[in-house]
Structures are given as structure tokens and as C-alpha cells.
Amino acid sequence: MNLVLKSALAGVLVLAGFTPVSSFAQDGSCTCATAYTGVNPIGSIGNVNGSVMVSQVAGYGPAQAGGDLDFGSRIVVGARGSASVNVGGCNLSVPANSTLDISRVENKICLNVLGSEHTAQTGNSTGVSNNAPLFIFGGMALGAGVLAATADKDHKVSD
Structure with missing residues (x-):
């Protein structure tokens, strides 16, 4: 098999290992944006x-x-508390054991509520486990396997 063809095939397989990374990347989206x-x-x-x-x-x-809120404001609600905020087009409730962070993302106001159920989990907030390292390693291993299997053992570079 031609060296260029083998290299291209290995490259495609290695890149295939990287494709799921974007679908499993943690989403930085806001609870509400205005x-x-x-x-x-x-x-x-x-x-x-x-x-x-x-x-x-x-x-x-x-x-x-x-009370006024601005960029960088943080509201922390205790175990027996609750709050509501009005920011632009966002009217949010902040339940017990939660935190609300207000930030600016480009030309938008980003309100992000993190509750105790969010801070205790190890995965991301989309409910999909983050297996990106597994897919990266798998793609690299698959590419190396294809290269090893298609290696031309009869044509030596030097004697």
C-alpha cells in the first residue's frame, strides 16, 4: 500500500477519534441570556x-x-431560602442551596443558576458523560493499529 495512502487513512482514523470531543464538551451556556x-x-x-x-x-x-444587580453580582441562597431576580428579559427564581452568577458574554447578559444538584455531579450539565479522553485515546490507538497492520514489511528503507 502506498505510504501516502496509509498516512491519509491513519489521519482520517485519528481525526475520527477527535470528532466526539465537540459533542461532549461542556456547554458554557447560560440559564437565561438577555x-x-x-x-x-x-x-x-x-x-x-x-x-x-x-x-x-x-x-x-x-x-x-x-437591591441592584450588575455584572459580577452573585446571589447565594441557603438551605431554607429562595430569591427571584429581574434582569433584562430574564425573570429567574433561585431555589434553596443555589447560586446565581451574572456575567457578560459578548453583548449579552448571562445569568447562570447552579444548584446543589449541579455542584455535586462530576459530569457536565447536559446529562451526557464526558468521555472525550477515552475517544481521543481510542482514535490514536486505532490509527496506530491501522499503521501497524498496513506496514510494508518487505520493502526496507536500508539494509
Whole structure:
């Protein structure tokens, strides 16, 4: 078999091992995204029940209904608490044992709620296990196997 053809076949097989990586990559999407209109503050806290803290300039303090929210704000809700926020077109509830992070992604406001069920899991938030390293290694092993199996043992480079 021609060396160029063998190399191309091995390259295709190795690349096949990389294709699932994009489908298993952790999605960085927001729980809710809304357009940023340039207005500050970007939103406010709606209701607060129980133990709810909000990040402030000097650390965390008790959250209050009507309190302003801006980029970098974080709301932490305790075991017996809940809160709601209004930011742009997003009206979110933040349940007990959850955290809400507000950030800017390009020209959008990104609100991301992480609950205790999210922080305890080792996989990603899509429910699909992250087997990317297994697929990468498998593709590399398959490519090496094809190269070894198709090696031309009769034509030596030098004697």
C-alpha cells in the first residue's frame, strides 16, 4: 500500500477519534441570556425569603428585595431560602442551596443558576458523560493499529 495512502487513512482514523470531543464538551451556556442595553444597574432582586446573600463591594451581605444587580453580582441562597431576580428579559427564581452568577458574554447578559444538584455531579450539565479522553485515546490507538497492520514489511528503507 502506498505510504501516502496509509498516512491519509491513519489521519482520517485519528481525526475520527477527535470528532466526539465537540459533542461532549461542556456547554458554557447560560440559564437565561438577555441583550445588554448599556443600562446600569442591569437588574434587581425581586423577592427574598430566608437566608439569601448577595455579593457587594466589601464582600457578601444580606440580600434585600429591590437591591441592584450588575455584572459580577452573585446571589447565594441557603438551605431554607429562595430569591427571584429581574434582569433584562430574564425573570429567574433561585431555589434553596443555589447560586446565581451574572456575567457578560459578548453583548449579552448571562445569568447562570447552579444548584446543589449541579455542584455535586462530576459530569457536565447536559446529562451526557464526558468521555472525550477515552475517544481521543481510542482514535490514536486505532490509527496506530491501522499503521501497524498496513506496514510494508518487505520493502526496507536500508539494509
